[in-house]
Amino acid sequence: MSDAPANSSSDNQLATTVEVTVERNVGKPLLRCCFDSAEKYVYAAGQDRNIWKISLSDNAEKGEAAQKELVTELQAHEGWVLALATTANGQTLLSGGSDGRLIWWSLEGAQPQIVKQVDAHQGWIRDMALSPDEQLLATGGNDGTVKIWDVREAKLLQIIKGHPCHIYRLTFHPDGKQLISGDLTCHIQCWDLDSGKSLRELHTPSLHRIDKNHNLHLGGTRGLTFDESGKYLAVSGLRAAPNYLGGEVQPGNVILDFAKGEVHKEQKTKGNLATVPWESFFIGDQTLMVAMGGKEGGHLVFWNLDKEDEFYAFKLPDAARDMAFNARKNRIATAHEDGKLRISTLKIG
């Protein structure tokens, strides 16, 4: 980031600070992570195909051997685990993988136990999302379908078809009546959950193009998240790719006014950071936070939704590949390529 210090907050925004407070070394490059509801553990998926249950207990700080005891390996998938979620009641962990398998894990015993597993999709499950009331789970992936599941009964309720290519991201509208899905071409579909019909399609053309030289798609919906009121939908992706194959890509967000279906703001990083957005969340109704990792390392980047450039960027010790918030949104878990899970505390204002 050439135009701003790595860890900086501009004067006209609320003071924002991020501090890495916990570091756990799993020893395997990590891909995904999520908190359990009690914040005692983080579940992280590794490049070795396993899920790792990582204790956040304070007495786990000392020594490598002690740390290893606080990391438990869960084997079940025959591919990378690309989607992870826990329920707020603390009873269930859900995992979806590149093997197309969807697994329900019970968290009620000392160690997670598989309750049910289904071959849910043809090809990768790239993302999953829980409805606001956590009654429903949506999954989507390379077969271009969205599937809606009853979380408690572990039962398929609905299959929604309509994407011609890989689905990258899913999110529920805060009203719980619509599901939003974004694909490789950054076409955003809005589905009515009652009927399974498409209500409309939103476009974010700045985040996708075809590289005619290589005949490759340059795109992918990398982040998809609503603000708390459901007024704005943030779509994160790659706004430019001077050298796609070489990783010279630049992240961007498109803030959509969801009611109007119009672009509210196109956002970029000040220095055209060469990195990839992997996950995004709103903090309140004004601040979008995106976790990034790539050629220029790892960052947590904060935008005001009305501004083109970020107001704060925190440089992480390594490239982040996923981010999860706790319920109060003051702790951030990040999964890293160097095999470490990091917990950061966030203070705004």
Place this chain on the structure above:
Amino acid sequence: MKKNYHCGSAEHLLARRSFLQNTCVAGGSLLFSGGLSGLASAGELATGQKKLLIIFLDGGLSQLESWDPKPGTQEGGPFRAIQTSVPGLNISELLPYTAQQMHHLAVIRSLQTTENDHTPAKYLLETGRNLKEGADFPYLGAAAASRLEPADGDLPPYVVIQTSSYHLGHGGFLGSRYAGVNLVRGKPPRNLTPPEGLAAEEVRRRIALRGMLDQRLTRSRRTADTEAYASSYQMAERMSRKKDVFDLSQEPEREQERYGTHDFGRHCLLARRLLEAGLPCIQVRHRAYDSHFENFNIHLETLGEFDRTFATLMEDLHQRGLLESTLVAVMSEMGRTPKINNQMGRDHWTKAWSMVLGGCGIQAGAVYGKTDERGMEIVDGKMNQADLFHTIYSAIGIDATESFQVGGKDIPIAEPVHGPIEDLLT
């Protein structure tokens, strides 16, 4: 041994290849107006003649996402391995159609080469030799064409089918006579049809006049250039009789759909038609394997396109009896690192990588060489590009211990000391 007039001058670079691409054929309208199909005489030309089809995957195919998967390891990536038509042989799940054709192919899992950058690596895998100043080796297709060219072929002996004009199938010291004719996006050389309104008799008279002038010039100033020009005109004239072979619209729509309605599909369908028509050496290039970034998404796209098309081509070559005389090589200039970088990419890797051969002279279903469980090291059957070239030449009946004669010097067809891998040969 074919004679070689090449003196190394720059003028040699202008010859048949560029001529075929850039000039018109005034003659021949009387010959193709009857709609003589290139395929009509294909069987006659194809019978017994050895051929070489190179599918070059530009940028460096990941061996872990193709021929040597390592599922369940930290380096293995997100894809699973699947069974193939050869019992005990598994390849990446990205190649489900190709998996059903593996009984026609042999897998090499133990290539080790030395060049880690694209330009020298491509030279190495295209010529079998290291790129050195002053060296001017012919590409594999050109070298093979010089030995496989039929005496009376109506088509150029070597073509390169691709989406750009970047790569030209260099003829090296063999000169432009054997350089690959570049068929950009599968289009035939331009101007195979004479100018509109030119009467057949006029065409005939022009050809006769040009022939007379050629003979006069040759008598007084015979050089490699003049011979190349004359041969280029003659080839262009003969090609015009076969122009239909380049016309994919003559294929039923169902056939075009089987191959895929994308460039690579069209290019492989064209390759099949050209092989049937007796063209001895073809290279089809497929792009975008240099996946330093998002290796897995990129291989999903590229191999998703490659797989069905390649499997269809193999099936057709087998069904039509062409595999018995055609060696198919699926090559790259390098492999990709087992280690996954922080951009979900794989970088260049030459220590232990893979490719496949199949068809003419190749032991179908063979698996040669082995890497360790993470794909980091070769544990059995290490071979390099020289061994590979000897094997390919041997399979198509070329004695690679013989030499090209260049400026009074003998230059071995393939790197001496090395030899073919007998386990890969029938």
